[in-house]
Amino acid sequence: MDEALTHEERVFRTGARRLLRGLLRNKKGLGGAALLLAIFSIAFSAPLIAPYDPTTMHPAERFSAPTSKFLLGTDFYGRDILSRIIYGYRTSLYIALSSVMLAVLLGGSLGVLAGYFHRLETPIMRAMDVLFAFPVLLLAITIVVILGPGSLSTILAIGIVYTPIFARIARAPALAVKEEDYIEAARALGASDWRVIARHILPNAAIPIFVQATIELAAAVIFESSLSFLGLGTQPPQPSLGLMVSEGRGYLELSPYATVFPGAAIALAVLGFNLLGDALQDLLNPQLRGRRGG
Amino acid sequence: MQTYIIKRLLFLIPVLFVVSVIVFSIIHLIPGDPATVLLGTEAADPGLLTRLKSSLGLDKPLHIQYALWLGRVLKGDLGRSVRTGEPVLKLILQRFPFTLELAIYALFLAVVVAIPMGTMAATTSSKVVDIAFQTMTLFGLSTPAFWSGTMFILLFSVHLGWFPIVNFPPFAAAPLKNLQGFFLPALTVAIPNAAAMARMARAAVLEVSQQEYVKAARAKGLPEKIVVFKHILKNAMVPIITLVGIIAGYLLGGTIIVEQVFAIPGLGRLSVESVIQRDYPLLQAVVLFVTVGFVIVNLIVDLLYVFLNPKIRYG
Numbered sequence: 001m002d003e004a005l006t007h008e009e010r011v012f013r014t015g016a017r018r019l020l021r022g023l024l025r026n027k028k029g030l031g032g033a034a035l036l037l038a039i040f041s042i043a044f045s046a047p048l049i050a051p052y053d054p055t056t057m058h059p060a061e062r063f064s065a066p067t068s069k070f071l072l073g074t075d076f077y078g079r080d081i082l083s084r085i086i087y088g089y090r091t092s093l094y095i096a097l098s099s100v101m102l103a104v105l106l107g108g109s110l111g112v113l114a115g116y117f118h119r120l121e122t123p124i125m126r127a128m129d130v131l132f133a134f135p136v137l138l139l140a141i142t143i144v145v146i147l148g149p150g151s152l153s154t155i156l157a158i159g160i161v162y163t164p165i166f167a168r169i170a171r172a173p174a175l176a177v178k179e180e181d182y183i184e185a186a187r188a189l190g191a192s193d194w195r196v197i198a199r200h201i202l203p204n205a206a207i208p209i210f211v212q213a214t215i216e217l218a219a220a221v222i223f224e225s226s227l228s229f230l231g232l233g234t235q236p237p238q239p240s241l242g243l244m245v246s247e248g249r250g251y252l253e254l255s256p257y258a259t260v261f262p263g264a265a266i267a268l269a270v271l272g273f274n275l276l277g278d279a280l281q282d283l284l285n286p287q288l289r290g291r292r293g294g
Numbered sequence: 295m296q297t298y299i300i301k302r303l304l305f306l307i308p309v310l311f312v313v314s315v316i317v318f319s320i321i322h323l324i325p326g327d328p329a330t331v332l333l334g335t336e337a338a339d340p341g342l343l344t345r346l347k348s349s350l351g352l353d354k355p356l357h358i359q360y361a362l363w364l365g366r367v368l369k370g371d372l373g374r375s376v377r378t379g380e381p382v383l384k385l386i387l388q389r390f391p392f393t394l395e396l397a398i399y400a401l402f403l404a405v406v407v408a409i410p411m412g413t414m415a416a417t418t419s420s421k422v423v424d425i426a427f428q429t430m431t432l433f434g435l436s437t438p439a440f441w442s443g444t445m446f447i448l449l450f451s452v453h454l455g456w457f458p459i460v461n462f463p464p465f466a467a468a469p470l471k472n473l474q475g476f477f478l479p480a481l482t483v484a485i486p487n488a489a490a491m492a493r494m495a496r497a498a499v500l501e502v503s504q505q506e507y508v509k510a511a512r513a514k515g516l517p518e519k520i521v522v523f524k525h526i527l528k529n530a531m532v533p534i535i536t537l538v539g540i541i542a543g544y545l546l547g548g549t550i551i552v553e554q555v556f557a558i559p560g561l562g563r564l565s566v567e568s569v570i571q572r573d574y575p576l577l578q579a580v581v582l583f584v585t586v587g588f589v590i591v592n593l594i595v596d597l598l599y600v601f602l603n604p605k606i607r608y609g
Contacts, residue, residue: 138565138580226439226440230551259441266438267438
C-alpha cells in the first residue's frame with residue numbers, strides 16, 4: 001500500500017504520527033486537549049446538560065448569587081448564567097471554528113496557488129499584503145458594518161482577517177516543492193498541476209497549517225467575543241460569552257457574577273487552544289523547546 | 295540597504311493606493327444609497343438629497359468620484375461628520391492624543407516587565423521560575439482584554455477605590471492624575487502584549503545563548519553578568535525590538551476594546567461611536583487615518599530591523 005504514496009504523503013503521515021505521539025507525552029498538550037475535550041463536550045451536549053433554557057427569564061430571581069438552584073447565579077433578567085455559558089460556548093466555538101476553517105481554505109488555496117503558479121504570485125501575495133496593512137479589529141468592524149451584524153458576518157470578518165496568515169504559510173512549501181527534480185519528472189510523465197498540488201504540495205503544507213490553525217483558534221475565540229462585546233457580533237437574545245460580559249458590566253456593582261463567570265469561561269477556552277497550540281509548536285520547532293543548551 | 299529602503303518606499307505607493315480604494319468603497323458597499331447614508335435622518339428631504347448628490351459628484355461615474363474623493367483627502371479634507379457636521383479630521387485629531395498616550399503607556403509597561411522576565415526565564419536553571427513564567431504568559435495571552443479590564447475596574451476602582459473611573463485629564467495640566475487615570479487601561483492593553491514580548495525575549499535569548507561566541511565567552515571565564523548583558527542580550531535585541539515595533543503599530547488600531555471598557559475618548563471609541571451612530575464618513579476617515587498610520591509604523595519597523603541587523607542584505 002505504501003508504494004502508492006508520494007514522498008510527501010509518507011512524510012506527512014510520519015510527521016502527523018510523530019506529532020500525535022509527542023502530544024500524548026507533552027503535559028501542556030495533554031492539558032490543552034483535555035480542557036478542550038471538556039469544553040467541546042459541554043457545548044455539544046448543551047440541550048442535555050443545561051439546567052434551564054438560556055433565554056428563559058426568572059423575574060423573581062434577578063441578580064441571584066450562586067445557589068443550588070442557579071449554580072452560577074442569574075443575570076439582570078433572571079436568566080440562568082450557567083445555562084447561558086453552556087450555550088454561549090456553542091456559539092463561540094461554532095464561530096471560531098468556522099472562521100478559522102474559512103481562513104484555512106481561502107488562505108491555504110491562495111498561498112498554494114501563489115507558490116505554485118509563478119504568474120499568480122505577485123497579485124495574490126500583494127493582495128495579502130494589503131489585507132495585512134489594515135489593523136485587524138478595525139477591518140473586522142468595517143466588514144461587519146458592510147454585511148450587517150450577526151454570526152455569519154462575524155465568521156466572514158474573522159475568516160477574511162486571518163486569510164493572509166494562512167496564505168503565507170501555505171506558499172512556502174509550494175515554492176519549495178515545485179523546484180524539486182521529481183516534480184519535473186512527475187509532470188513529464190503526465191501528472192497534471194492539480195495532481196501535483198494534491199499529492200505533493202498539500203501533504204507538505206498540512207502540518208504547519210494545522211499547527212497555525214490551533215493557535216489562531218485561540219485568537220478567534222477572543223476576536224468573536226470582542227466583536228460581540230462591542231455589539232457587532234452575535235445578536236441578543238442568542239447567548240454569547242462576549243455579549244454576556246458586555247451586558248453584565250452595566251450592573252457590576254449589583255452583581256458581578258454575570259460578568260465574572262462568562263469572562264472566565266472565555267479565558268478557559270482560549271487557554272485550552274493556547275496550551276494545545278504551544279505544545280504543537282514546540283513539537284514542530286524543537287529548537288525553541290527546552291532549556292539553555294550551553 | 296539603500297536599494298531596499300527605496301524598494302520598500304516604492305511599494306508603499308500601490309499599498310496605499312489599494313487601501314484608499316478599499317476605504318473609498320466603504321460608503322458604496324454599505325447597503326443603501328451613499329447620499330442617503332451621508333445625510334442620515336435628513337435624507338427625507340429630496341431637494342437636499344439631489345443637491346448633495348451633485349455637490350459630492352455622486353451622479354458621476356465611480357472612478358471620477360474616487361479621483362474627486364482622493365483629491366479632497368490629499369488636501370486634508372476627509373469629509374464631514376453626518377452627526378455634528380464638523381470636519382472629521384478635526385474630530386480625529388481631538389481624539390488621537392488619548393489613543394497615542396494609551397499606546398505609549400501600555401508599550402512602556404509591557405517592555406519594562408517583559409524583557410527582564412523573558413531574559414530571566416531563559417537564563418535561569420530554576421524549574422519554579424520556568425513554570426511561573428509559562429503560567430503567567432499563558433494566562434496573559436488567554437485573558438480577553440474586555441474582561442481583564444472589567445475585572446480591574448471591579449477590584450481596583452469599585453472595591454478598593456485606588457483608581458478613579460473615567461478620569462483622563464491632559465498630561466500637561468495634571469501629570470500625576472493623568473498617569474493614574476490611564477494606569478488601569480494601559481495595564482489591560484499591556485498584559486497580552488507583554489506576554490507575547492516576554493516569550494519572544496525568552497526564545498531570542500535562548501537562541502543566542504546557544505551560539506559559539508557565547509560558549510567561548512563562558513569558556514574564557516567571563517562573569518555571567520557580562521555574558522548575559524554584553525554578549526547575549528545585545529544580540530537578542532534585534533528580534534525583540536522588531537516585535538516591540540510590530541506591537542507599537544498594532545496598538546494604533548488595537549486599543550478599541552480597552553477604550554470602550556474604560557470610556558476613554560480615543561480613536562477606537564470614535565470608530566465604535568461612528569458605527570453605532572451610522573456616521574459612515576467618520577468611520578471611513580478613522581479607518582483611513584489609522585491604516586495609513588499603521589502602514590507607516592510598519593515601514594519604520596522594517597527599516598529599523600535592517601538598520602539594527604547589518605548582517606541582513608536586502609536585494
